[in-house]
Amino acid sequence: EPEVTQTPSHQVTQMGQEVILRCVPISNHLYFYWYRQILGQKVEFLVSFYNNEISEKSEIFDDQFSVERPDGSNFTLKIRSTKLEDSAMYFCASSEALRASANYGYTFGSGTRLTVV
Amino acid sequence: KNQVEQSPQSLIILEGKNCTLQCNYTVSPFSNLRWYKQDTGRGPVSLTIMTFSENTKSNGRYTATLDADTKQSSLHITASQLSDSASYICVVSDFTGGGNKLTFGTGTQLKVEL
Numbered sequence: 001e002p003e004v005t006q007t008p009s010h011q012v013t014q015m016g017q018e019v020i021l022r023c024v025p026i027s028n029h030l031y032f033y034w035y036r037q038i039l040g041q042k043v044e045f046l047v048s049f050y051n052n053e054i055s056e057k058s059e060i061f062d063d064q065f066s067v068e069r070p071d072g073s074n075f076t077l078k079i080r081s082t083k084l085e086d087s088a089m090y091f092c093a094s095s096e097a098l099r100a101s102a103n104y105g106y107t108f109g110s111g112t113r114l115t116v117v
Numbered sequence: 118k119n120q121v122e123q124s125p126q127s128l129i130i131l132e133g134k135n136c137t138l139q140c141n142y143t144v145s146p147f148s149n150l151r152w153y154k155q156d157t158g159r160g161p162v163s164l165t166i167m168t169f170s171e172n173t174k175s176n177g178r179y180t181a182t183l184d185a186d187t188k189q190s191s192l193h194i195t196a197s198q199l200s201d202s203a204s205y206i207c208v209v210s211d212f213t214g215g216g217n218k219l220t221f222g223t224g225t226q227l228k229v230e231l
Contacts (some may be wrong), residue, residue: 004160018159035219043161043206057219093158106151106210106219108160 001024006092006109013082014114021077021112023092029107032075033093036060036069037111043091049075082116089113119144119224123207134197140190140207147209152181152192155169155204155224164192164205169181197229 001038005024013019023030034046047057049067075094081087090113095106119146121142142150149168153161165174165181167190173182180193192205204224211218 035221042223043219045218045220048218052217056167079170106163106166107160110160113158 002107004092004094004107004109006090006112008112009110010113010116013114015084015116016081019079019082019114021090021092021114023075023077023081023109024073025075025092025094026107027073029096031055031095032067032069033095034077035108036088036092037091038085038088046077050057058102079114084116087114087116090092119209119211121220123209123211123222123225126223126227126230127226129230130197132197132199132229132231135193135195136197136227138192138194138205138207138227140192140221140222142188142190142207142220144209144211144220146211147185150181150190151206151208151210151219152179152185152190153206155206157204161206161208177216190212194227197227198230199229202227202229 004026007022011019023047032049035043036046045058047061047067048055064080068076089111090112092109124139128136147169149166151166152164154164155161164179165175165176167183169185180194183190194201204226206224207222208219
């Protein structure tokens with residue numbers, strides 16, 4: 001079964017440093033997403049990406065965050081200057097083109113645990 | 118603001134027993150409702166997906182119901198197994214043209230014991 005792959009599985013970084021979280025979405029999916037889950041809290045939407053541009057973002061996704069699809073397979077989330085409160089599990093997801101899909105396929109990766117110290 | 122509320126917050130049942138988890142939502146415009154299973158430290162895994170026109174959807178021992186009028190859903194687990202111990206999350210999707218943005222509930226933490 002196709003998977004969304006995320007690397008690394010765990011990243012520790014010092015406060016103020018830049019981090020890049022990487023994701024390889026399912027190859028025939030067209031919509032890409034980042035979500036985060038602070039320990040003990042619910043999963044929260046960060047951003048959606050379609051046709052090489054951000055289609056929607058949440059209040060959490062401020063100027064410190066950016067996303068990019070640098071080639072045909074990778075989808076990255078960059079945090080420019082990490083803060084302690086950025087420590088969380090970050091999930092990448094991808095979905096099919098909804099208007100053409102009957103089953104709303106939407107798949108999450110296993111996540112990257114980011115720890116800011 | 119879109120919200121998804123779940124109950125109970127946590128639940129302990131004996132192996133082999135059935136249980137039902139509840140979900141209430143206020144999400145607009147509604148696209149579909151999903152139930153996910155999330156093991157600790159792992160990504161959510163889809164169990165069922167229902168559109169507004171579907172009342173019930175089954176996936177093995179999992180059966181989800183949806184009442185779009187009252188904006189309520191339930192997930193019924195039959196003949197529970199130890200491996201069912203996980204967080205069960207109700208997730209509602211809205212579609213505003215930018216893709217399926219998911220609003221997550223806080224989850225019901227289920228523990229199945231011998």
